[in-house]
Amino acid sequence: MTSSTELGPDRMLDVREIPCSTKHGLIIQTFLDLAVGEHFILRNGHDPVPLRYQFEAEFPGTFTWEYVHRLPEDVAVKISKLKAIAGVANVISHSCGTH
Secondary structure (H helix, E strand, O other): OOOHHHOOOOOEEEOOOOOHHHHHHHHHHHHHHOOOOOEEEEEEOOOOHHHHHHHHHHOOOOEEEEEEEEEOOEEEEEEEEOOOOOOOOOOOOOOOOOO
């Protein structure tokens, strides 16, 4: 399994082959592990809109979400950490919902 400590020089986290049951948790943990000012590129097989809503609910004002590219089955999003996050308690989801 990939973690943020395994991000290469391209800062890419490719979750297209990661099972849905663990995908959101891995992405969120990667974000939490970032230092303020760092980013990673999330590459997914679909537009991760539900994940963005989760970020907005759990981490408001602490991130930016910029599309690198948006193709039907290949989406890349640059997620940057703007502020430190305090008091994170069990927000890591292990479900992708119904998509």
